[in-house]
Amino acid sequence: xxxxxxxxxxxxxxxxxxxxxxxxALPRLGFEGVTEVRQGKRFEIELEGPADEAATERVRKMAxxxxxxxxxxxxxxRAE
Amino acid sequence: xxxxxxxxxxxxxxxxxxxxxxxxALPRLGFEGVTEVRQGKRFEIELEGPADEAATERVRKMAxxxxxxxxxxxxxxRAE
Numbered sequence: 001x002x003x004x005x006x007x008x009x010x011x012x013x014x015x016x017x018x019x020x021x022x023x024x025a026l027p028r029l030g031f032e033g034v035t036e037v038r039q040g041k042r043f044e045i046e047l048e049g050p051a052d053e054a055a056t057e058r059v060r061k062m063a064x065x066x067x068x069x070x071x072x073x074x075x076x077x078r079a080e
Numbered sequence: 081x082x083x084x085x086x087x088x089x090x091x092x093x094x095x096x097x098x099x100x101x102x103x104x105a106l107p108r109l110g111f112e113g114v115t116e117v118r119q120g121k122r123f124e125i126e127l128e129g130p131a132d133e134a135a136t137e138r139v140r141k142m143a144x145x146x147x148x149x150x151x152x153x154x155x156x157x158r159a160e
Binding site: 001007009019022025026031033034036037038040041042043044046047048049058061062065067 | 081087088089099102105106109111113114115116117118119120121122123124125126127128129138141142145146147
């Protein structure tokens with residue numbers, strides 16, 4: 001059993017309206033001093049077989065194809 | 081400047097319909113052998129000041145108050 005984490009974030013130049021909404025809400029809740037919030041997605045993926053190079057490559061393809069939109073998002077992946 | 085990562089995932093006993101939708105889509109795209117997908121949120125938070133105990137505690141409160149719903153979600157936080 002192989003287990004991978006894929007983290008997907010908007011590219012820095014893309015407006016992150018979810019993150020901005022959180023950043024604006026925090027002072028209203030009494031949390032001052034927050035300079036930036038960015039919000040992304042986190043996937044936990046379990047595959048049959050070992051967490052080898054081939055499995056990593058398959059998860060990379062999944063991320064490029066389905067989990068992230070390469071036009072506006074970047075992703076990082078790691079075995080866990 | 082302190083920088084924290086907060087990762088929010090649904091509790092294991094809560095149905096993850098987003099993750100299930102991804103898991104069902106993968107075989108249609110040619111990716112076999114995926115046994116489970118769970119989808120959560122990832123926040124990058126920047127604060128004024130040092131990444132000390134007090135800052136960590138503030139971010140923990142933010143996570144409990146706004147970023148996660150403790151009834152159905154768990155979160156992990158770390159300084160980066």
